[in-house]
Amino acid sequence: MNDRTALAERFEADRSHLKAVAYRMLGSAAEAEDAVQESWLRAAEADVSEVRNLTGWLTTVVGRVCLNMLRSRRTRREDPLDAYDRTPGPGEGDDPEQEALLADSVGVALLVVLDKLAPAERLAFVLHDMFAVPFAEIGPLLDRSPDTARQLASRARRRVKGGGASPSGADPLRRRQVVEAFLSASRGGDFDALVALLHPDVVLHADRSVIPSPEPVMVRGAETVARGAMAATGRALFTGVALVDGAVALAMAPQGRLRVVLGFTLVDGLISGIDVVADPDRLDAFEIGVLDD
Known part of the structure; x- marks a missing residue:
């Protein structure tokens, strides 16, 4: 068996792992597939005779x-902010539901934070913290020393944890349970x-960018708000629980790009207020973190 045959067999065996890394x-299944294909083209032309760990290489x-x-990526794609209630279109995955499931498996909040990291921070964190690649191998990829790569990963790790903040407010566990139940019921269409x-007497406020509309929208009453949630089922795709400015909330982020945040106010364990934010300036100002399992 020659080196190229061994490499091809190893590549196919590792394809799912490589797609997970990409x-x-x-943050995009389609781009990840492109990256894996490009990686094969590069790998196929390399001399791997001295490579001992093909998977690591x-x-x-x-x-x-x-x-x-x-x-x-010179500029970020600017999708219309009425994406709050739509099915993702071309370029956001050939099968939006499958892509949404993939996002769920990784964590929407994590994808949001990763999208905000500098490329070098993202590489150092993903390869080391998620796939156990040594910093001695990460440093050369970045043209940096292993110690610098370690610092980049540490900086990214703090961002992922929301600066080290813990869920705030009274009874954060109950708040998380309610927010998760709200998402589950919205996805399941359970009125x-x-x-x-x-x-x-719940009140929902939505800023002008959500619909969009000339003025902010306010909806009052449990059944009215629930009907609105049922009608806006598109928002449940690419949506997950996140730590937003220290509070448990929902973030909608196709391909990891934050588009909508739903903040919640609870009274006696029930949702008394929902603040729906899609204004780009407000979204940029939020500190997003990943909740511990």
């Missing part, structure tokens, strides 16, 4: 390709479950 680096090849792709989570 997805966490890029292929992981660094994918990492370098993804790093270049991240650095080449009765939604109404049961809402205070009878």
Whole structure:
């Protein structure tokens, strides 16, 4: 068996692992597939006769390709903010539901934080913290020393944890349970479950960018708010529980790009207020963190 045959067999055996690395680096299933294909083209032309750990070597090849792709993103795609209630279109995955499930498996909040990191921070964190690649191998990918790579990963780790903040407010566990139940009922189209989570006098505020509309929108009453949640089922895609400015909230982020935040006020364990934010300036100001399991 020659080196190229061994490499091809190893690559196919590691394809799912390599796609997992690329997805966490890029936040897009389609881009991750492109990165894996580009990695094979590069790997196939390399001399691997002295490579002892082909899986580890292929992981660094994918990492370098993804790093270049991240650095080449000159501007972020600006989708219409009525994305709050829509099905993702071309470029956001061939199968939006499958892509949403993939986002769920990684964590929407984590994808949001990763999207905000500098490319070097993202590479160092993803490869080391998520795939156990040594800093001695990460440093050369970044043209940095291993110690610098370690510092980049540490900086990213603090961002992922929301600056080290813990969920704030009274009974954060109950708050998380209610927010998760709200998302589950919205996704499942369970009207009765939604109404049961809402205070009878609940008020929902949505800024002008959510619809969009000339003026902010206000909706009052449990059944009215629940009907609105049922009608806006598109928002449940690419939505997950996140720590937003220290409070448990929901973040909608196709491909890790934050588009909508739902903040909640609770009274006696029921949702008494929902603040729906889609204004880009307000979204940029939020500190997003990942809740511990």
